Amino acid sequence: MIAKHGRARDKRAMLPALTIIDDFLSDPWAARRAALALDYAPPGAGGNYPGRDTTGALPVDAIDASVSRQLGVELVGAPGTEHGHCRMTLKADRGRSGxxxxxxxxxxxxxxxxxxxxxKPGAGGTDFFRHKRTGLERVPANGAELAATGYDTVDDLVADVVNKDTTHPAKWERVMRVPMRFNRLVLFSPWQFHTAAPGFGTDPESARLVMLLFFARAGR
Incomplete structure (x- = not known):
C-alpha cells in the first residue's frame, strides 16, 4: 500500500504484465540456505505485510543482469525498496494491509x-485482483486510461481504490493465482492489484519463503 507514485510509472507499459520463469537459479538450494541464514526482523515487527523480512539482502547483481536480459531493459534495484531481501511467512502470520x-x-x-x-493444499504464490466497484485490475497506464476512470490523478485513484479498500477482501475479486513452485521467478507490472497468497508452515523450514525484487530502470 503506497500513496505516491510519480516517475515510477514512466514507460511501464512496454514490459509484459506477467512473466513466469521456472528453474530460474542454477543452484536454488544454495539460495534457500543463504536466505534462511539471514537475520530476520523480530515477530510482530513487520509492516503492512504478514510475516518477517530480512534485515539485509542477498546478492542480486546476477539476478538483475539475468532479468535485464530476459526483458530487454537494463534494470537495477529500486532505491528505497527491499530489493533482494527475503520474507518468511507462517500460516498464523497476519498483516495490516492486503x-x-x-x-x-x-x-x-x-x-x-x-x-x-x-x-501442500493452501500453499499459494501470488494473487491478482479486480476491484469490484471500479472494475479496474491495475493503475491506468496513460492519461487516456486515467481520464476514463473519472479520477483526476493517479494518486487520487490509488487513495480511493487501493488504500481505501486494501483490508476489505469483499471489495476485490481474485482473477488469478500464480501457484507456488520452488525456484519459480514471477515478474510482473507492480501497478497490477496484487498481494501474496496466505502463508503456510509452522517453522522456518516449512514456511512460505520468497526473495523480494523491486526494479528501477538503470540511469533513471
Whole structure:
C-alpha cells in the first residue's frame, strides 16, 4: 500500500504484465540456505505485510543482469525498496494491509519454499485482483486510461481504490493465482492489484519463503 507514485510509472507499459520463469537459479538450494541464514526482523515487527523480512539482502547483481536480459531493459534495484531481501511467512502470520501496488518500475518474486511444501493444499504464490466497484485490475497506464476512470490523478485513484479498500477482501475479486513452485521467478507490472497468497508452515523450514525484487530502470 503506497500513496505516491510519480516517475515510477514512466514507460511501464512496454514490459509484459506477467512473466513466469521456472528453474530460474542454477543452484536454488544454495539460495534457500543463504536466505534462511539471514537475520530476520523480530515477530510482530513487520509492516503492512504478514510475516518477517530480512534485515539485509542477498546478492542480486546476477539476478538483475539475468532479468535485464530476459526483458530487454537494463534494470537495477529500486532505491528505497527491499530489493533482494527475503520474507518468511507462517500460516498464523497476519498483516495490516492486503491488495496493493508496488513503488517500482517492475516487480519480482522468487519462490524459495521447499518443493514438498509448495505442493501442500493452501500453499499459494501470488494473487491478482479486480476491484469490484471500479472494475479496474491495475493503475491506468496513460492519461487516456486515467481520464476514463473519472479520477483526476493517479494518486487520487490509488487513495480511493487501493488504500481505501486494501483490508476489505469483499471489495476485490481474485482473477488469478500464480501457484507456488520452488525456484519459480514471477515478474510482473507492480501497478497490477496484487498481494501474496496466505502463508503456510509452522517453522522456518516449512514456511512460505520468497526473495523480494523491486526494479528501477538503470540511469533513471
Amino acid at each position: 491488495v496493493h501496488v508496488d513503488p517500482a518500475f517492475y516487480s519480482g518474486i522468487l519462490y524459495l519454499s521447499r518443493p514438498e511444501d509448495c505442493l
